[in-house]
């Protein structure tokens with residue numbers, strides 16, 4: 154199978170070309186989102202011409218037509234042609250995930266990817282060479298702590314929270330039901346300034362996409378503090394995009410780990426590394442649940 158695939162890739166590198174062009178596909182979708190194409194098509198309820206879309210969104214007609222055509226090619230939009238006139242409409246997927254108002258909208262995640270993640274990834278090469286995040290080079294902030302860059306203004310903080318919130322639309326249910334949590338009366342989702350000061354009282358502390366921001370030296374004291382604060386029977390739920398044990402996938406977790414390199418001080422890890430840290434902190438009872446989606450969960454009980 155692999156041999157057959159690489160043979161056809163040798164004849165013509167279809168898959169490789171798709172990967173190489175990936176950033177252009179991303180930017181076409183980002184631009185349409187930022188321009189408001191999907192919101193306009195959802196609101197209009199009838200198919201629209203490129204001229205009409207351009208006029209409504211104060212954009213150039215030729216540019217708009219090319220963007221709409223590319224989105225049709227990507228099967229994100231649909232087109233019907235009558236008397237040589239093209240009329241564009243959204244697909245159900247675009248209405249559900251790309252328009253702003255919908256309950257499952259990923260709009261905020263896409264805006265954050267376009268305006269923050271994309272510029273950071275433009276410096277991926279330097280991140281790999283230097284082994285450190287590229288906040289200073291990308292945003293001109295001297296990052297004592299990269300979260301000061303992520304939260305550098307009210308607007309930026311809200312955009313980051315939009316990104317974080319959006320992914321719970323996709324994975325929240327699987328994570329919340331990965332383990333039976335009914336035995337925990339008080340559940341606290343730890344975010345913000347948890348390294349200094351005391352933790353609020355709780356039976357379960359949720360650490361969702363926190364550990365992956367930091368090196369082990371910073372995670373261990375945090376996990377120890379949680380362990381010390383927990384009553385017997387209490388614990389912590391760690392939520393992360395976990396690598397396979399041999400680190401050979403999932404590819405999305407591998408890509409996220411590169412994202413942690415360009416933006417944070419952390420990395421994505423396989424379950425055994427989380428289990429090891431939790432054991433070091435004192436937790437003996439540790440269970441891993443893979444969801445098969447982007448995020449997985451580990452429950453550690455004192």
Ligand code: ASE
Pocket residue numbers: 316362363365366408409412416417
């Ligand atoms: C963090 C999560 C993220 C810190 C920085 C982040 C995400 C993007 N940047 O805790 C969300 C998930 N990862 C990606 C690549 O989208």
